[in-house]
Amino acid sequence: xxxxGKTAIVTGGSRGIGRAxxxxxxxMGANIALIYAGNAEKAEETxxxxxxxxxxxxxxxxxxxxxxAAKATVSEIHKTFGSIDICVNxxxxxxxxxxxxxxxxxxxxVIDINLTGAFNILKQVYPVMxxxxxxKIINVSSVAGLMGNAGQVNxxxxxxxxxxxxxxIAKELAPRGICCNAIAxxxxxxxxxxxxQNQPEVMNAIPMKRMGKPEEVAALVxxxxxxxxxxxxxxxxxxxxxxxx
Numbered sequence: 001x002x003x004x005g006k007t008a009i010v011t012g013g014s015r016g017i018g019r020a021x022x023x024x025x026x027x028m029g030a031n032i033a034l035i036y037a038g039n040a041e042k043a044e045e046t047x048x049x050x051x052x053x054x055x056x057x058x059x060x061x062x063x064x065x066x067x068x069a070a071k072a073t074v075s076e077i078h079k080t081f082g083s084i085d086i087c088v089n090x091x092x093x094x095x096x097x098x099x100x101x102x103x104x105x106x107x108x109x110v111i112d113i114n115l116t117g118a119f120n121i122l123k124q125v126y127p128v129m130x131x132x133x134x135x136k137i138i139n140v141s142s143v144a145g146l147m148g149n150a151g152q153v154n155x156x157x158x159x160x161x162x163x164x165x166x167x168x169i170a171k172e173l174a175p176r177g178i179c180c181n182a183i184a185x186x187x188x189x190x191x192x193x194x195x196x197q198n199q200p201e202v203m204n205a206i207p208m209k210r211m212g213k214p215e216e217v218a219a220l221v222x223x224x225x226x227x228x229x230x231x232x233x234x235x236x237x238x239x240x241x242x243x244x245x
Contacts, residue, residue, distance in 0.1 A: 001226040004029030007081040008225065009074070011035040011064055011121060012091035014042035016190035017140065020214035021088055022046055024222040026053040030086060033077040034059045035121075037091065056081065064091050064117030074124035083132065086225045087125045089118040089162070090140040094192060099153045107154040114158035118165065126169070129178050136225045137173075137180040139166045140217075141236065143244040146184055159184075163236050170234035179233040181224050186240025188212040208241035 008025045012018040013034035019042075022032050032050055036043040036059060043059040050057040058080065062073040078084055092114045095106040118139055129135030144152050145159025163182050170180040187193055187202060189211040196202045203209050220239055223229055238244055 001222070001228055002029050003086070003225060005031075006085035007031045007033060007077075007083050008086035008088065009033045009035065009077060009084060009121070009125065010088045010090060011117070012037070014039050014046050014059070016192065017185070017188060017214045017217050018088075018090045019046045019049070020218035021090060021221045022057075023049060024215070024218035025086065025225060026050050026055045026057065028222055028226065029053075029055060030225070031056040031081055032058075033081060035062050035064065035073060035091070037061070037063055064120055065112040067120045067123070070117070070120035071124050074121060074128075078128055084125055084128045085132075085134065086136045086138070087121065087129075088138045088140065088221055088225075089121060091117050092140065092158075092192075094152070094155050096151045096155065098151050102153060107157075110154035111158050111161075114155070115161045115165070118162055122165075122169065126173070130173065130176050133176045133178075135173075135178040136229070137166075137169065137178070138221050138224050139163075139180070139182040140221075141166070141182045141184045143184050143186045143238060143240050146236070146238070147244050166236065167234050174233055179224070179229065181229075181232060181234065182236045183217065183220055183224070184236055184238045184240065184244070185217050186212060186238070186243040188214060188217055190214055206241045206243045207245070210241065212239060212241060
């Protein structure tokens with residue numbers, strides 16, 4: 001399971017699941033192009049952690065919801081690294097609220113980052129991988145996109161849309177040997193879920209009675225990015241401790 005010489009783009013790579021993914025892929029030898037939205041300090045922390053591995057790593061500040069910015073960033077990454085072999089669309093935000101009180105701009109903001117942002121990145125990555133006739137795309141969806149969640153109309157819609165995008169791209173690119181899969185994490189212990197940690201009602205909803213670790217999600221991403229998953233495409237793999245069974 002080596003990725004030596006491969007280049008991976010990881011959006012939302014400065015912390016949480018994204019950081020764990022960067023480290024897991026670097027451990028397997030992949031060069032890392034880390035995209036972050038604005039927290040330069042966290043991005044630098046991740047780069048310092050990646051310095052422990054004999055790989056090339058660089059961070060790029062980019063709002064993935066901005067098509068022109070995404071285009072320029074992916075172009076620069078391709079020019080710098082020479083190839084794009086793995087793309088992990090992990091960037092995501094939440095603006096939780098019951099639909100009754102959700103403002104249109106709150107709905108749009110989540111769709112723009114979580115779903116349109118993935119499109120904007122993949123719009124640039126797609127032709128690179130198609131020309132190479134190789135590549136792995138892993139989209140980070142959520143169990144909310146599979147089962148819905150009260151107070152998360154915007155988030156669940158964005159993550160369900162990402163699943164549809166995954167399956168469509170998988171069908172388009174399979175003839176060129178490119179795999180596109182989605183993973184659907186449940187409650188993972190990150191900054192985003194801090195408010196839910198150690199709440200009895202949350203733990204009771206998870207058969208394994210604990211939150212997942214970012215490193216556990218990253219291990220799944222690393223497997224899907226590896227040659228061991230070369231015949232897996234169009235799948236949505238839950239990693240949720242049994243929550244959405």
